[in-house]
Amino acid sequence: MNAIEVNHLKRTFRAKIGVFRPKIKEIFAVEDITFDIQNGELFGLLGPNGAGKTTTVKMLTTLLIPTAGSARVLGSDVVADAQEVRKHIGFIFGGERGLYWRLSAIDNLRYFASLYGVEPEVTKKRIPYLLELVGLKDRGNERVEGYSRGMKQRLHVARTLLHDPEVLFLDEPTIGLDPVGARDFRQVIRDLRDAKKTILLTTHYMFEADALCNRIGVINKGRLVALDSPANLKKFVSDLNIIEIESFGIAQEKIDQLRKLNFIGSLSIQDQDQKQILLIQTERGAEAVPEVMSVIGDQRVGKVIVREPTLEDAYVRLVEG
Amino acid sequence: MNYSNIIKYWRVVLTVAELTLRHQMNDSFILFTILVQPILVAVLALFMLKDAAANAAMFVVVGSGLTGLWSSLLFISGNSINVERFQGTLESLIGVPTPFDVIVFGKNFANVLQSLLSMTIAYLLTAFIFKFDLSLQQPLLFFLSLIIAVFAFISFGLTIAPIFVMYREVQHWQNAMEYPVYILSGFLFPILLLPGWTTPISYALPPYWAAVALHGTSTGGAELNSVLFAWAMMIGLGMIDLLIASRLFKVMLYKTRVDATLDVQ
Amino acid sequence: MNGLAKNLRLFWQGTLLSYRALFHWLKPTTYAASKILMPLTQMMFFIALGTYGSGRDNSEFFVVGNAVQIAAVSGIFGVTMSVGGERWSGTLVYLFGTPANRMMIFFGRAFIHIIDGAIGVVLAFTWGVVLFGLDLSQTNLALLALTILVTTFSTSGLGLLMGCLSLVTANVMFVNNTVSFLLLIFSGANLDLKTLPVWMQVISNWLPLTRGIAAARLLVAGANIQSIAPLLVQELLIGLAYGMVGYFLFKQVEITAKRRGSLETV
Numbered sequence: 001m002n003a004i005e006v007n008h009l010k011r012t013f014r015a016k017i018g019v020f021r022p023k024i025k026e027i028f029a030v031e032d033i034t035f036d037i038q039n040g041e042l043f044g045l046l047g048p049n050g051a052g053k054t055t056t057v058k059m060l061t062t063l064l065i066p067t068a069g070s071a072r073v074l075g076s077d078v079v080a081d082a083q084e085v086r087k088h089i090g091f092i093f094g095g096e097r098g099l100y101w102r103l104s105a106i107d108n109l110r111y112f113a114s115l116y117g118v119e120p121e122v123t124k125k126r127i128p129y130l131l132e133l134v135g136l137k138d139r140g141n142e143r144v145e146g147y148s149r150g151m152k153q154r155l156h157v158a159r160t161l162l163h164d165p166e167v168l169f170l171d172e173p174t175i176g177l178d179p180v181g182a183r184d185f186r187q188v189i190r191d192l193r194d195a196k197k198t199i200l201l202t203t204h205y206m207f208e209a210d211a212l213c214n215r216i217g218v219i220n221k222g223r224l225v226a227l228d229s230p231a232n233l234k235k236f237v238s239d240l241n242i243i244e245i246e247s248f249g250i251a252q253e254k255i256d257q258l259r260k261l262n263f264i265g266s267l268s269i270q271d272q273d274q275k276q277i278l279l280i281q282t283e284r285g286a287e288a289v290p291e292v293m294s295v296i297g298d299q300r301v302g303k304v305i306v307r308e309p310t311l312e313d314a315y316v317r318l319v320e321g
Numbered sequence: 322m323n324y325s326n327i328i329k330y331w332r333v334v335l336t337v338a339e340l341t342l343r344h345q346m347n348d349s350f351i352l353f354t355i356l357v358q359p360i361l362v363a364v365l366a367l368f369m370l371k372d373a374a375a376n377a378a379m380f381v382v383v384g385s386g387l388t389g390l391w392s393s394l395l396f397i398s399g400n401s402i403n404v405e406r407f408q409g410t411l412e413s414l415i416g417v418p419t420p421f422d423v424i425v426f427g428k429n430f431a432n433v434l435q436s437l438l439s440m441t442i443a444y445l446l447t448a449f450i451f452k453f454d455l456s457l458q459q460p461l462l463f464f465l466s467l468i469i470a471v472f473a474f475i476s477f478g479l480t481i482a483p484i485f486v487m488y489r490e491v492q493h494w495q496n497a498m499e500y501p502v503y504i505l506s507g508f509l510f511p512i513l514l515l516p517g518w519t520t521p522i523s524y525a526l527p528p529y530w531a532a533v534a535l536h537g538t539s540t541g542g543a544e545l546n547s548v549l550f551a552w553a554m555m556i557g558l559g560m561i562d563l564l565i566a567s568r569l570f571k572v573m574l575y576k577t578r579v580d581a582t583l584d585v586q
Numbered sequence: 587m588n589g590l591a592k593n594l595r596l597f598w599q600g601t602l603l604s605y606r607a608l609f610h611w612l613k614p615t616t617y618a619a620s621k622i623l624m625p626l627t628q629m630m631f632f633i634a635l636g637t638y639g640s641g642r643d644n645s646e647f648f649v650v651g652n653a654v655q656i657a658a659v660s661g662i663f664g665v666t667m668s669v670g671g672e673r674w675s676g677t678l679v680y681l682f683g684t685p686a687n688r689m690m691i692f693f694g695r696a697f698i699h700i701i702d703g704a705i706g707v708v709l710a711f712t713w714g715v716v717l718f719g720l721d722l723s724q725t726n727l728a729l730l731a732l733t734i735l736v737t738t739f740s741t742s743g744l745g746l747l748m749g750c751l752s753l754v755t756a757n758v759m760f761v762n763n764t765v766s767f768l769l770l771i772f773s774g775a776n777l778d779l780k781t782l783p784v785w786m787q788v789i790s791n792w793l794p795l796t797r798g799i800a801a802a803r804l805l806v807a808g809a810n811i812q813s814i815a816p817l818l819v820q821e822l823l824i825g826l827a828y829g830m831v832g833y834f835l836f837k838q839v840e841i842t843a844k845r846r847g848s849l850e851t852v
Contacts, residue, residue, distance in 0.1 A: 013581060058581075063412050065578045087418040097409025102344050114336035115417040115424065159413075349760035357760075361767045368777050369639040497623035500631040510638035 001075050003167055003198040004037040004060065008069035011055050029055040031222035032069070037200060039166075042193045044213035045202040048319060052222040053202035054093070057171045060200070061091045073167060087117070090160035094172040096152055101145035105136060105155050108144060109162060116163035123162075130158040134188070150181040157188060167198045174208065186212060206312040216311075220319045230311055237309040237317055240265060241285035243292060245278040246302030257295050263288055268316050275302065281313060330423045337427025342435065345397075354396050355432070359389030359439045360446065366509050367451065376540045378453030383535050384509040386440030390474055391502050391528055393436045395495065398429045398478040402486045412583050415574065422570045425482055429475045437471070459538040462548055466534035473527040473555040479566035483573040507532050527562070530554040594690075621706060625656045626713050632776050633718060649718045650806050651775035653710035654737055654799045658769045660703030661741030661794075662748065665696050666762055669749025669836075693829070696742040703738035724808035733805060736818050737798030740825025741769075744794050747832035753839055774799050794828065797821040 011030040017023050030052040037043045045053045058064040060071055062082040070077060076084040100108055106127060113123040131137050134154035144152065153173060160168060170189065174182040189212055193199055203209055209216050210230045218226040218233070226233060258280070259267050265281035282288045286306045293304070327334060345351045363385035370377045402425065405411040414424055448455045457463050485492045503509065505519060506528040512520065523529045534551035537543025577583050629652045636648035711730075714720035722730075748765060752758040770776065772786065773795040779787055790796045798821050801814040 058412075061416055063416055063578060063583055064581055065575070083418055083420075086416055089416075091416060093412070095409070098413050100340075100344055100408075100410060102347055103340065107340060107343060111336065111340045112413070112417070114333050115414070115419045117333075117418055120332075350763075353760045353763050357764055358767060361764070361771065365767075365771050365776060366635065368771070368781070369635055371639075373639045494619045494623070497619045497627055500624075500627035504627070504631050504634060510635050514634055514638060 002036040003039045003041070003074060004043075004200065005072045006033055006035050006056075006060070006069075007071065009033045009056065009059060009066050009071055010068035011052075011059060011064060012067045028222050030059070030066075033219070033222075033224050035217055035224060035227055037198060039198055040193075040196050041214050042189070042199045042201065042212055044209035044216040045200060045219055046204065046206065046209045046216050046315065047202075047219035048204055051204075051219045053204075053219055054171050056219070057091070057093075057169050057200065057202055061089060061169050062086060087163070088165050089167045089169060090163070090165040091169040092153075092156045092160050092171060092173050094153070094175040096149060096176075099144045099152060099155060099159075102143060104141050104143055105131065105147075105158075106140045108155065109158060112159050113162045118163050126162060127158075130161055133161075134158045135184075150177050153177060153181075153185065157185075165197075168192060168200070170199060170201045172202055172204070174203070174205070206310070206315050210311040218315060218318050225318045226314075233314045233318075234309065234311050237281070237314040239283055240281045240309050240313065240317075241283070242307050242309050242313050243278075243280040243282060243285075243289060244303070244305040244307065245280070245292070245296070246304070247276050247278055247296075248274065248300045248302070250276065250278070250296065250299050250301075254296055254299055258292065261291065261295065263291075266317055266320055268320055279313065279316065281309070281317060326420050326423050327426055330419060333419050333423055334427040334430060337424055338431040338434070341428045341431035345431070345435070351393075351397055351435075355389060355393045355435045356439045356442065358392060359385045359436075360443050362388050362509075363443045363447065367447070367453075370509070374540075376454060376456075378447050378451065379455050379457070380536060380540045381509070382440065382444050382447050382455065383539050384532070385443055386436070387506070387508045387528065387532055387535065388503050389439045390433065390436040390470075390531075391506070391508075392499055393432050394429070394474060394478040394481065395498055395502075398432050399481045399485050399492070399495065401425065401428050401432075402482045403492070406486075406583065407585060409584065415578075415583060421574060422479070422567065425479060425570075426475065429478045429482075430471075432478070433471050433474050437467070457539050458542055459548075462545075463535065463538040466531070466538055466548065466552065469552050469555050470531035470535060473531055473559045473562075476559040476562040476566065477527045480562050480569060483566065483569040487569075487573050487576060502526065502528055505529065507536075524554075525558070527555055527558045530558070622709065625659070625706060625710050626717075628656075629653065629710060629713060629718075632770075636776055645718060646720060646806060647778075647803065648776060649714040649720045650803050651773075651799050653714050654707055654734070654802050655770060655773060655775040655795065656706045656710045657703045657734070657738040657798070658741045658766060658773070658795055660699050660706055661738060661743075661745040662762055662766045662769075663745075664699035664702060665742045665745025666749040666752055666758065668696075668699070669746060669753070669832075693746075693833075696746055696829070699745065700735070700738045700742050703741065704734050707734045707738065720806070722806065725805050726810065729811060729814065730802065730805050733798060733801045733814065733818060736821050736825075737795060737802075740794035740798065740821050740828070743825035743827070743829035743832070747828045747835065750832045750835040750839065753836075769793065769795055772796070792824075794821065794824050797824075 009030055010028075010032055013027040013029055015025050015027055017025050033052075033056060045056065047053050055064065059066050060073060060078060062078050062085055065079060070079070072078065073085045074088050078085055100111070103111070109127045109130070110123065113127070118126065128137070128140075131140050134157050136151060136154055136158065139147070139151065144155065147155065153176075156173075173189075174185050177185060186208065189199065189201065193212075201209070201212065213230060215227065215229050216233060217224050226236070228236075255267065255269070255278075258264060258278075263282050263284045265283065267281075268279045270277040270279065280288075280292065289304065289306065293301075363381050366381045366385060367378060370381060374380065402411065405414060415421060444455060447453050485495075504515065505512065505523045506526050507523065508528070512523050512529070515523075530551045533543075534548055534555070537548055537551070629649070632652050633645060633648045637645050640647075708731075711720070711722075711734075715722060744765075748761060752761060772790045772793055774790060775795075779790050779796070782790070797817040801817040801821070804813050804817075
């Protein structure tokens with residue numbers, strides 16, 4: 001039995017557009033997703049914002065009812081046997097909310113421990129253990145409202161492990177954390193995997209998925225566009241080279257001209273403060289550079305690099321075609 | 322709501338109640354509704370009624386305590402689910418194996434206990450500051466009535482919260498629902514003063530029977546039969562409310578997950 | 587002339603701001619509930635309680651008292667929120683950075699609530715006539731209207747002061763609700779003030795609303811302008827006094843905040 005089985009899962013939302021003559025628009029958040037996750041696997045759901053990752057996780061954690069399709073967690077249906085599913089899962093939705101800010105960390109944990117049906121004797125021992133595990137040992141009696149974002153995230157991890165669930169859902173858990181905090185958090189995730197827990201992690205950071213996951217499902221606009229190990233996904237773009245060009249406000253018409261060049265697989269633009277990085281995927285590699293530069297003409301550019309593709313480039317290709 | 326659920330999860334109910342009390346202790350709006358307003362009502366009513374009857378003081382203490390109970394049910398218990406939603410904790414509460422109605426029962430229990438606290442404070446204030454005569458005519462029956470009233474109020478409150486969650490428009494009328502219950506339940510004056518066609522409405526309200534029992538056993542010199550009848554009505558209506566609440570919760574839990582309203586967008 | 591025009595514009599903008607704030611969050615149903623139903627239910631409760639305590643033929647006392655008391659609600663909640671609400675929207679910082687005439691802004695906010703409150707009282711009197719048998723045949727309606735306006739003005743003055751206080755304290759709603767209810771006790775809406783202990787009567791005399799209610803009761807009983815004029819003048823002065831204290835507090839808040847550098851958290 002697989003830990004998680006997803007079968008043609010679908011979820012639409014209805015949104016009201018307009019104030020005076022409101023029209024109902026149907027948003028297809030998740031269109032038709034099928035995948036399985038094995039026991040002990042660390043599975044990554046990777047996609048841009050709005051792709052449907054959080055919606056998928058909410059359906060699997062029994063917080064949303066699917067519009068169509070079905071899913072099972074540890075053999076129990078997420079709609080019909082929601083109560084059973086909840087006994088064996090833990091979930092974190094990245095962000096500041098979800099904790100009682102006027103209570104201390106310990107009180108928050110006591111509350112959730114009782115809601116998860118953890119025996120009082122076990123709770124008494126587990127809370128200090130978990131607080132130490134997430135590095136909050138000395139701050140347990142402080143009210144959560146005084147916690148930094150990173151601390152709140154860590155408290156969420158402690159909360160999620162109170163009942164020792166077999167399956168964990170981590171939805172964008174490192175968002176909003178500083179780089180050091182995020183790195184420490186990733187180590188926690190690795191430790192959880194080593195403890196044989198099944199983990200579904202969603203993220204839009206490619207390097208994170210690459211570093212942590214056994215397999216990655218790439219999701220875009222509600223559909224699964226790829227499902228494989230990081231290594232295999234990289235092979236998807238192994239025939240390509242990437243030309244990286246640092247530019248400072250390049251004109252849109254130049255970009256359109258570049259896109260029209262026939263040897264260009266895809267062109268994406270990353271914004272970094274004052275500059276942009278043009279990422280050009282091409283089979284021709286370094287030989288393509290002169291032609292590219294001639295199109296760019298006298299527009300100001302900085303570094304020009306030709307390199308091997310990474311998972312990020314595979315992702316770009318998958319998502320932007 | 323399964324009666325059996327509450328018994329099975331009794332430990333959770335107590336933990337939820339304890340932590341709700343702790344969490345709310347610093348909320349000034351809650352402090353006002355539960356502590357300050359009933360005492361102010363008591364002071365005003367004392368002045369207004371002191372010539373009306375010999376033991377007006379006890380009547381006022383009990384009556385104002387009841388107003389506090391209702392206001393706390395309406396505003397605090399009624400909002401409790403929506404507040405969790407705005408705080409971002411509602412999803413965490415739904416995603417646990419404990420049935421949600423057990424959690425809400427625990428929260429209501431905490432609110433009712435807080436209200437009883439205000440009744441006690443009003444009693445002490447009136448006794449020691451105003452030095453009125455505050456003897457209970459039938460103390461044993463009074464305390465039993467109190468316990469049954471707690472059950473009736475909690476059950477009644479359980480029907481309100483899911484309605485407020487599912488029908489946001491109803492909550493807009495919340496402010497206008499405070500005084501009518503004071504009036505129809507005879508908290509501070511007998512319903513004899515009201516037109517006859519309102520009497521059936523009064524009879525359907527658990528707070529009315531609570532007032533009958535509590536006033537009757539503290540100042541009203543009620544006969545045992547009428548007290549027992551009031552108890553029966555409270556228990557009966559309480560169980561009907563629990564049944565209704567259980568249906569409402571099932572519908573609410575399903576609807577909010579279909580409509581994706583467990584969290585604010 | 588230029589200065590006057592500018593000041594009027596500020597006044598008007600304050601009014602508009604309050605108006606929008608007042609009605610933005612209020613849909614028709616909420617407005618109906620809090621403006622129409624809630625005062626009505628409150629009146630029903632206290633009139634019934636009052637007649638229970640002191641006899642049926644006294645109902646006019648309670649009808650008039652509670653009808654006028656409605657003004658307090660608008661003055662306290664509406665005005666306090668529109669001044670104290672600065673804090674929540676964090677706009678106080680920007681306000682203090684402008685050269686705008688503080689007084690115009692300050693009092694401009696209160697204006698819409700004066701009108702809103704007056705409408706509420708008129709509505710309450712209508713309920714009184716239609717549902718509670720209030721007899722206005724002896725009443726000089728024009729004077730009654732004037733009384734209503736003066737009363738809503740003076741409670742708005744109190745609201746301005748409380749709005750300012752709420753800028754420096756944390757508990758707006760708690761203070762609002764408590765003061766609102768205390769006014770119910772001290773204003774004589776439901777009590778013959780002469781039956782209160784002396785110290786409470788002193789407090790009543792220093793609060794707005796008290797004289798407004800007294801004047802209204804006299805008018806309903808058929809009094810003429812001579813009897814009520816002194817009451818109205820005093821009510822007006824009290825309202826102005828509270829408003830001015832509030833205004834000076836407002837200026838003080840600004841100075842202190844700028845000196846201490848605590849604009850963000852004022």
